[in-house]
Amino acid sequence: TQLLEQSPQFLSIQEGENLTVYCNSSSVFSSLQWYRQEPGEGPVLLVTVVTGGEVKKLKRLTFQFGDARKDSSLHITAAQPGDTGLYLCAGHRGKLIFGQGTELSVKP
Amino acid sequence: GAVVSQHPSWVICKSGTSVKIECRSLDFQATTMFWYRQFPKKSLMLMATSNEGSKATYEQGVEKDKFLINHASLTLSTLTVTSAHPEDSSFYICSAKLQGARTEAFFGQGTRLTVV
Numbered sequence: 248t249q250l251l252e253q254s255p256q257f258l259s260i261q262e263g264e265n266l267t268v269y270c271n272s273s274s275v276f277s278s279l280q281w282y283r284q285e286p287g288e289g290p291v292l293l294v295t296v297v298t299g300g301e302v303k304k305l306k307r308l309t310f311q312f313g314d315a316r317k318d319s320s321l322h323i324t325a326a327q328p329g330d331t332g333l334y335l336c337a338g339h340r341g342k343l344i345f346g347q348g349t350e351l352s353v354k355p
Numbered sequence: 356g357a358v359v360s361q362h363p364s365w366v367i368c369k370s371g372t373s374v375k376i377e378c379r380s381l382d383f384q385a386t387t388m389f390w391y392r393q394f395p396k397k398s399l400m401l402m403a404t405s406n407e408g409s410k411a412t413y414e415q416g417v418e419k420d421k422f423l424i425n426h427a428s429l430t431l432s433t434l435t436v437t438s439a440h441p442e443d444s445s446f447y448i449c450s451a452k453l454q455g456a457r458t459e460a461f462f463g464q465g466t467r468l469t470v471v
Contacts, residue, residue, distance in 0.1 A: 253398075282462075289361070289448050289462035290399070335398060343389070343450075345398045 250274060251338055253346030261354055263325050268349045270336035271318040277339050279319045281310055284333040284348075293321075326353045357383045359451045361463030368439055368470055376434045376466045378449030384429035385451035390422075393446040393465075405432040439470040 252271045278297045282290035296312035303310045309322040331353050336346040358381040368374050386407045391399040404412040411424035423435040450462045
C-alpha cells in the first residue's frame with residue numbers, strides 16, 4: 248500500500264499549457280516536500296511546506312499544502328520544455344516517504 | 356545550498372564482486388545520511404538510515420549483510436554492495452540531513468550500478 252499517492256503518474260502536454268500534480272494520503276505529515284529529478288541525477292528540492300493551508304510560489308510553480316496536512320498539489324502555469332522531468336512529493340513521518348512520482352513531458 | 360557529493364557517478368562490475376559507493380556532505384556536517392534505491396522511472400525506496408558512529412538502520416526487506424553501510428565521520432557515509440548480482444543493478448542515491456533539521460533535503464547525484 249502506497250502511503251503517498253501521486254497522480255497522474257505520466258503527463259504529456261504542449262508548451263504553454265497548465266497542469267496540476269496531486270499528492271494524497273490518509274495520513275498526516277509534519278511537512279511535505281516537492282522535488283524535481285532529471286535522468287541520471289539526484290532529486291533537487293523545490294519547496295518544503297509545513298503549515299496546513301500553506302501556499303508557496305516559485306516562479307510559474309505554485310505549491311499548496313492541504314489544511315489537514317494530508318495532501319498537496321503542484322500547479323505549473325504555462326509549462327515549458329525545460330519543466331520536463333520527474334516530479335516527486337515526499338512526506339516526512341520520522342523519515343521521508345516518497346510518492347510514486349509524476350513523469351512530465353512538455354513538448355515544444 | 357548545501358552540497359552532497361556521491362562517487363562514483365556510474366560503475367560497471369562483474370557478478371560476485373563488491374562495489375563501494377561514497378556519499379559526502381561537502382560543506383556541512385551530517386549526523387544522518389540516507390541511502391535510496393531507484394528503479395527506472397520509479398520513485399525512491401529508502402534502503403537504510405546511516406547514523407554517524409553507530410549501526411545503520413535498515414528498512415524491512417533490505418539485506419544488511421549484502422548492503423553494508425558505514426558512517427565513519429560526520430561528512431562521509433559509504434554503501435558497499437557485496438557479492439553483486441545483475442539484479443542489484445540500479446540507481447543508488449544518498450541524501451543528508453543538516454544537524455538540527457527536521458528532514459533531509461539534499462541529495463547526491465546518484466550512482467548508476469550495472470552488474471554484468
